[in-house]
Amino acid sequence: MTDESNETRNAETGDESNETRNAETGDESNEEMHDEASDTRRDESRSESDETASDDQVATMSEPADADVESDQTTRRQLEDGRESVIDVDGVTHTYGDVTVLEDVSFTVPSGSVTALVGPNGSGKTTLLRIVGGLMRSTAGRVDIGVDVPRPIGYLPQDPDFRPVFTVRETLAFYADLIPHEVDVDAAIEEVGLTAASDRRVDALSGGMRRLLGIAQATLGDPPLVLLDEPTGDLDPRMTEYIFEVVEDLSGEGTAILLATHNLSGAERADDLLLIDRGSMVATGPPADVVAEAGADSLKEAFLTLVGAEGGLTVRTGREESP
Amino acid sequence: MNYARLLAVTDREFQTVVRTRAYAVLGLGFFVLVVAMAWTSGASGYAPLTLDLLTPTEVLVPALAFAFGYRSILGDEQRGELDVLRTYPVTRWGYVLGVYLGRAAALLLVVLVPLLVAAVFPPLVGGVQSSVIASHAGADSVFLYLRFVVLTAVFTLVVLAAALAVSAGASSTRAALALGVTLLVALIVGLDLGIVAGLASGFVGEGALVYTLAFSPNSAFRGLVLETVVSAVTAPGVRAAAPLANVVGLITWFVGALLVAIWTVWEDVTGP
Numbered sequence: 358m359t360d361e362s363n364e365t366r367n368a369e370t371g372d373e374s375n376e377t378r379n380a381e382t383g384d385e386s387n388e389e390m391h392d393e394a395s396d397t398r399r400d401e402s403r404s405e406s407d408e409t410a411s412d413d414q415v416a417t418m419s420e421p422a423d424a425d426v427e428s429d430q431t432t433r434r435q436l437e438d439g440r441e442s443v444i445d446v447d448g449v450t451h452t453y454g455d456v457t458v459l460e461d462v463s464f465t466v467p468s469g470s471v472t473a474l475v476g477p478n479g480s481g482k483t484t485l486l487r488i489v490g491g492l493m494r495s496t497a498g499r500v501d502i503g504v505d506v507p508r509p510i511g512y513l514p515q516d517p518d519f520r521p522v523f524t525v526r527e528t529l530a531f532y533a534d535l536i537p538h539e540v541d542v543d544a545a546i547e548e549v550g551l552t553a554a555s556d557r558r559v560d561a562l563s564g565g566m567r568r569l570l571g572i573a574q575a576t577l578g579d580p581p582l583v584l585l586d587e588p589t590g591d592l593d594p595r596m597t598e599y600i601f602e603v604v605e606d607l608s609g610e611g612t613a614i615l616l617a618t619h620n621l622s623g624a625e626r627a628d629d630l631l632l633i634d635r636g637s638m639v640a641t642g643p644p645a646d647v648v649a650e651a652g653a654d655s656l657k658e659a660f661l662t663l664v665g666a667e668g669g670l671t672v673r674t675g676r677e678e679s680p
Numbered sequence: 681m682n683y684a685r686l687l688a689v690t691d692r693e694f695q696t697v698v699r700t701r702a703y704a705v706l707g708l709g710f711f712v713l714v715v716a717m718a719w720t721s722g723a724s725g726y727a728p729l730t731l732d733l734l735t736p737t738e739v740l741v742p743a744l745a746f747a748f749g750y751r752s753i754l755g756d757e758q759r760g761e762l763d764v765l766r767t768y769p770v771t772r773w774g775y776v777l778g779v780y781l782g783r784a785a786a787l788l789l790v791v792l793v794p795l796l797v798a799a800v801f802p803p804l805v806g807g808v809q810s811s812v813i814a815s816h817a818g819a820d821s822v823f824l825y826l827r828f829v830v831l832t833a834v835f836t837l838v839v840l841a842a843a844l845a846v847s848a849g850a851s852s853t854r855a856a857l858a859l860g861v862t863l864l865v866a867l868i869v870g871l872d873l874g875i876v877a878g879l880a881s882g883f884v885g886e887g888a889l890v891y892t893l894a895f896s897p898n899s900a901f902r903g904l905v906l907e908t909v910v911s912a913v914t915a916p917g918v919r920a921a922a923p924l925a926n927v928v929g930l931i932t933w934f935v936g937a938l939l940v941a942i943w944t945v946w947e948d949v950t951g952p
Contacts, residue, residue, distance in 0.1 A: 492763050494949050512767045514760035520692070522699040534688035535768040574764060 440467035442503060443582045443613040444489065449498030451484055451636075458484050459495070459636040466582060466615050466629075471608045473624035473644075474617040476633035477664055482617040483515065485633070486584050489615065504581050507537045511575035511583040515590065517567060521560035525551055525570055528559060529577065536578040545573040549603050565596035572603060576612065583607065585616035589623060601626060625656045634664040685770060686778045693752065693782020706747055707790035710740060711797075718798035722805060726825035729802050730909050733795070737832055738898050741791055742839045742867050746860045748787045749843030752779050753945060754856050762946055776942045780844055784837055791836050795829050828909045835901040838930050839867065841937035842897075848941040871896035890922040894929030901930070 435441060442465040451459040459481045466472050474482050487493045489500055490512045502509050519528045526542060533540035546555050549569040554562065562570065568588055575583045585604070589597040601623045608614050608628075618624055625644045632640040632647060640647045640663050644656055651659035697703045717736060723729035753776070756762045765775060799822060842863060850856035875892050878884035884892050893899035903921025 487763075490763075490767060491949055492766055493947065507769050508767060510767050512764060514763050516760070517764070518759040519761060520696055520755075520759070522696055523692075531688055531692050532764070532768065535685050535765075535770055537682075537769065571764075575767075578768075580767070 440470065442466065443468045444503070444615075445499075445501040446485075446489060447499050447501070449485070449488055449495045449500065451481075451488060451493075451495045457636055459488070462498070462633070462636070462638055464631055464638065464641060466613045468581060468613050469608055469611045470628040471604055471614045471616065471626070472629040472631060473627035474615060474631045474633060475619070475621065475624050475660065480633045480664075481636040482633060483586055486512075486586050486615070486617055490584050502582070506578075506581065508578040508580045509582065511577070511580040513568070513571040513575045513583070513585045513588055515586045517571035517574075519559045519567070519570065519574075521558065524556050524558050525562070526555040528570065529573055532574050532577050538578070540577050542577075545577055548576065548606070549573045550599070565592050565600075568592065568596075568600060569603070572600070572607075576607060579612070581611075582613045582615065585614065585618075587617055587619070589618060589620050597623065621656045621660060630656075632660065632663055639663045686774050686781075689770070689775055689778025690782040690785070693779050694785050695782075697748065697783060697786035703748065703786070703790075706744060710744060710790060711794040713740065714794035714798055715801075718801040719805060723802050725802055726799070726822055727910055729798065730825055730828040730905065733798065733828070734902065734905055737795075737835075738902060739868055741832065741836050742864055742898070744790065745787060745836060745839040746843045746846070746864055748783050748790075749840050750847050750850075750856045750860045751853070752783055752844060753847040753941070754850055754853065757851075758853070766946060772945050772948065773942050776844065776848065776938065776945055780841065780938065780941075783844070784840055787836060787840055788833055792829060792833060795832060799825055799829075824909050828905055831901060831904050831908070834930060835897065838897050838901075838934045838937075841934050841941070842867075845937040845940040845944070849944040867896065867898050872899055875899070891925045893921060894925035897930060897933050900926035904930075 444466045446465070447463050449459055449462045450457070462481075462485060464472075474485065476482050484493070488495045490510050491500075492512075523531070525546060529542045529545055533542050533545075543552075543555070546552050549572050551566065551569055551573065554566060559567065559570070572583075572585065572588065575585065588604070589600050592600065597620060601620075604614055604616065605626070616627075624630060627644060630640065630642060630644045630647050631638060640650065640659070642650075647663075648654070648656055648659045651662045653659035653662055713736065714733065717732060718729060721729065721732040723732050753762070756765065843860065846856055846859045846863060850859055872893075875884060875889070875896070878892065879886070879889060890903070893903055900921075903926045904923055907921045907923050907926075
């Protein structure tokens with residue numbers, strides 16, 4: 358991705374905004390005790406994380422260091438193209454009973470790059486991100502992080518939300534307090550263009566602004582790898598474009614971004630593409646190469662060609678083992 | 681997880697409670713109920729006041745603790761914030777303890793302030809019998825009532841730990857409500873009824889009754905209040921409880937509930 362300018366963005370609404378990129382406001386909403394709208398949202402992830410790992414799993418995910426470390430102590434692997442690998446995923450497999458959700462998935466994420474993870478619904482994108490982020494165990498395989506910093510990985514979950522009674526700045530200040538070294542909260546707010554909304558409560562933010570708050574949170578402490586799970590899901594084209602610009606800026610500053618997305622025009626702007634289907638990688642490489650190798654004219658056409666002929670109506674639910 | 685991070689989690693919980701109107705309404709309701717009962721009971725001394733407030737406290741404090749605690753961890757999980765928190769150098773025990781301390785600080789304020797305000801009523805509205813206080817100053821004093829307040833604080837901390845275990849273990853609001861109501865019914869009547877049934881069937885002997893009561897936090901709390909507050913102004917010889925067993929029972933519930941919360945809050949993926 359290109360290294361865009363570091364101009365100050367403003368995702369604000371209303372009178373304060375005179376920027377070309379801004380976001381809509383949200384409605385005043387409920388307080389914590391009435392915040393039951395997402396009642397079952399996390400059920401699936403809870404059941405996922407209840408899965409146990411097999412004995413042969415080799416987990417080398419670094420536990421967050423608990424020291425006042427500011428330097429990025431790395432043992433990063435040099436890739437063939439000269440870039441440094443922030444994370445190496447090798448042979449990751451994950452099963453739920455007889456259903457294989459991920460099978461022998463391997464890839465690397467270079468520093469200062471954007472890697473887009475695309476695939477049909479149910480193809481294993483979120484599971485893969487959660488395994489890479491150390492939020493769940495894989496059944497087999499290994500994830501190596503070549504860094505030893507207090508917060509090696511930042512994470513934006515799908516449809517993120519935060520405590521409604523706190524402001525944007527208070528929310529980020531809380532997370533910043535969890536990092537052993539000094540964190541510039543205002544810089545993180547400015548990075549995503551929420552400066553004018555920094556004193557606004559979370560329950561007064563629009564969906565797009567909550568995503569931006571989530572991205573700001575994911576970058577606190579300058580983790581070398583940031584995982585974004587559907588950062589533009591159900592957002593309008595303007596906010597989608599804005600978020601991809603924020604992502605490009607972050608990678609331009611040296612952060613490696615691994616994002617799962619259904620937005621193929623955004624994925625096309627990534628440095629690398631990982632196309633996953635039924636838990637297996639079906640194509641990897643720069644988007645232009647993937648398109649060319651598929652003999653297609655566009656990434657959308659390549660996507661449809663590579664993920665199978667049954668069209669977009671089939672929802673993937675993993676691959677059942679044959680008896 | 682160091683002290684500063686623990687304090688950050690604690691402060692976040694306390695501020696959440698302080699800024700949420702529903703908690704303020706609950707606290708105000710409890711205040712009005714306790715003060716109204718203390719005022720209208722016309723208790724002539726602190727031991728009678730303790731007896732007047734004991735049963736309402738046994739019922740209302742667990743309900744309050746559940747209301748304050750059942751969404752504390754579950755809410756973070758449903759918003760996706762638990763996953764976010766796990767990418768920071770935060771341990772399971774540090775997070776659970778921080779949540780517990782923040783909620784406990786707010787809940788203790790809500791529970792203890794009305795009880796302390798109620799202490800002004802016996803001398804003010806206790807009627808002519810209030811003069812008895814002077815002749816029994818050695819037995820029935822405000823210090824006995826303060827024992828009840830301290831024991832109520834301990835009881836509050838124990839049932840809040842149980843509420844937190846429900847919050848950590850439940851995967852949805854519906855499940856948390858079901859678990860919480862079940863727990864409340866068990867605490868308020870269920871465990872006592874079980875002990876009564878055991879006594880009636882002969883499974884629990886008469887001599888073991890005071891020890892068996894220690895299995896229930898409510899009974900343990902009630903027993904400690906009767907033993908350390910009320911028995912001071914009653915005739916000796918009647919043994920209401922086994923204080924040591926009650927203390928052990930409350931500690932077991934407290935530690936056990938927090939361990940359950942720590943164990944269930946999220947899967948530890950760093951271990952073997």
